Amino acid sequence: MSVQALDNANYAKNIEYRDPLKNFHGNMLVYVHWEEHLSFCAALAFPLPPAMPFGALVSEVIAPHYAAHPDAARIDWSKVTWMIDGKSVTPDMGASLEANGMKHKSLVRFWTPGLAGFKGSAS
């Protein structure tokens, strides 16, 4: 243990891990970020069922939450490039989040070729 505590012997026993998977009522946390569109100030967080198909993540979660941006209507989803937890991937839209290699607190980043925010400013 790297913490220096008054009671080092018992510190580890009393740690309250706040965010294990079991605390999320059957969901896992998923973070999503649309690159070059910093109007959305940070990646978005969602609690989602691990069995949800990746295609449903796109159509039911990602698309509606980014719809307010003027670029959103022009996204060609077939041309989007994806990165899951730092690895470039081509997700299987029919397979579940889990089957696509995602786990609790995975980060999904996506790029929309040709769309780089308001007047190309990444906003």
Add this chain to the structure above:
Amino acid sequence: MAPKKLGLKQRYAHMTRGLDWETSYQPMDAVYPFDSFEGIKIKDWSAWEDPFRLTMDAYWKFQGEKERKLYAVLDAFAQNNGQTGISDARYANVLKLFLTGVSPLEYQAHRGFAFAGRHLRGVGPRVACQMQSLDELRHVQTQIHTISHYNKYFDGISEFRHMHDRVWYLSVPKSFFDDARSAGPFEYMIAIGFAFEYVLTNLLFVPFMSGAAYNGDMSTVTFGFSAQSDESRHMTLGIEVIKFLLEQHPDNLPIVQKWVDKWFWRGHRVLGLVAMMMDYMLPKPVMSWKEAWEIYFTEAGGSLFTDLARYGLKVPKYADVATAEAEHISHQNWAIFYQYTHAAGFHTWMPDKAHLDWLSEKYPNTFDKYYRPRWEMWAEMEKQGKRFYNNALPQLCQTCQIPMGYTEPGDPTTIAFRCSEVDGETYHFCSDGCKDIFDGEPEKYAQSWLPVHQIFQGNCGGATVPDVLNWYRMNVGADNMDYVGSPDEKLWNEWHAGKVRDAV
């Protein structure tokens, strides 16, 4: 024969005489269990210098005088309806941010210094810590009393104490102090006494107090002045503690350096709220955050660390990154609040053209290229009746708890994502600074109470945004949302219509 009057120095010696007695019923280590586990080695507590040597009776007298002056000003301010003379009602939001985000930290500082004052076995630091503890209690009281006058007129103030423990962005300053207070007394002294009170304090209080002066808020200026003479004592304690630790034993240096690195970065992250206040929230701005950073950190901090180099102490790690971020953080932070205005306990607004021009001038390297287009796009959307809101919750940094909105060093178009894996669990960070802090003590930060995750776990009043805002005790439609269209604005316009009527 009349008793001889003692000098200040003699009285101080009498006051502290014998306070550091050796215990006999219990071993000293049992009486002072907290001052050894951090690994700090002290050979001679009596080497502690207290340049102020303030006695308790002098302390009471001096503070009492200041209180009388302060409360006379507050009374006059209330009688003259000083609230109607501020630059603009938008300014009141600065006070909301201060009272919800900063004043509770004064109370935390009071508790923290009381703890350090009890648990350091040297008599010099014990007396100094106890006095600072009293000062901090006085600070929180005077701030509440001053701002309570504004509470009679403006929204978003009355539930400050409740909000501090619950509202998502207030977990940033709250967790900062919780972190310091759950450490040992030496780390607390480096965190708050040195890093905060000495290195960064001018970046917190000067912006708020000069902002108040520029914007016609004489009551806040006065509590600032009333705290100022305390602050010089606090700064002295902060510099004294670091020199003392470094002089006592060479083994202390790596421990102290690690704390200085950590608390510099943590402080820098919390001060992002001040940056945003300075650059966006003052109707009459004083100077830009970048200018303040140059004066109070780059220049003042530079000479401080040159001075401390003789002890082997280095400039805090990532100071260069923080300096580069001074071009960005205020814009990134105001953008966060603008898009989450529905969940903020103060009002936000779109900067007008004159203000955008001021920012362009103050930030020639970055504003026109990266941030002005963002405001112009949102202004266009507002005009079309599509005011931009973010309707999802943001990913938060495990360490600083701020939405992960900061960009890569050297690339303001890409968010910085960092993570660590511990026992199969992933933790995310906004920066290398925050990742390093976590990696230094993962067992501590695995316990962070991250508001977004707590909402999803069902611990914040319910599953919907109104449930959560209700749990925050936010008065929806009054405390939150844009200034334009708010009850604050309506009241302000009425006051001004009245002033015009009276003048005619």
